[in-house]
Amino acid sequence: SPITGDHFQLILPHCNTDNFQVFLNNFSKENPKELKIMVLDNGRFHKAKRLIIPENIVLVFLPPYSPELNPAEKIWAKYKREFSNKFYNSLEDVESFISNIVKNTTQKEVMSICGYSYVFLDNIWSIQ
Numbered sequence: 001s002p003i004t005g006d007h008f009q010l011i012l013p014h015c016n017t018d019n020f021q022v023f024l025n026n027f028s029k030e031n032p033k034e035l036k037i038m039v040l041d042n043g044r045f046h047k048a049k050r051l052i053i054p055e056n057i058v059l060v061f062l063p064p065y066s067p068e069l070n071p072a073e074k075i076w077a078k079y080k081r082e083f084s085n086k087f088y089n090s091l092e093d094v095e096s097f098i099s100n101i102v103k104n105t106t107q108k109e110v111m112s113i114c115g116y117s118y119v120f121l122d123n124i125w126s127i128q
Contacts, residue, residue, distance in 0.1 A: 001110065001111075001114075002071050002110070002115045004107065004111070005107025005108060005109070005110040006030075006031075006110070007075075007102065007105060007107075008027055008030055009098075009099065009102040010026055011095055011098065015043070016045050017044075017048040017050065024053065027054075028054035028055075028056055028057055033056070034056065035058065036058070037058045037060055038057060038059050039062060039069075039071060039072070040060065040061055040062065041061075041062055041070060042062070046059070071113075071114035071115075075113055075114060078105075078109075082101055083097065083098075083101075
């Protein structure tokens with residue numbers, strides 16, 4: 001969240017509809033009374049018809065080919081910089097690295113990295 005700095009991690013084996021559903025279900029349970037607005041690219045599995053979107057999650061899709069508008073891309077850039085040019089002996093080592101870097105990312109860092117100015121423009125947001 002660029003507003004609170006909260007962040008959520010769930011490591012799953014594939015990027016597909018079934019795992020995205022698992023992610024949504026688990027994410028929904030974090031602060032269940034909070035409305036979560038997720039900014040997403042147009043990945044096919046993000047828009048699958050069989051997805052059941054929890055009531056406390058709203059999906060907002062970016063225009064095609066506009067990663068510069070996605071706050072998550074800046075977080076991934078930070079993680080990729082720290083991940084690159086290292087040798088990992090196993091997938092478990094990669095998973096451990098990712099878990100640790102996410103766990104050690106502070107709320108202040110998330111707010112700073114993901115705080116796009118358009119997020120804070122109250123007059124442009126409406127949920128229908």
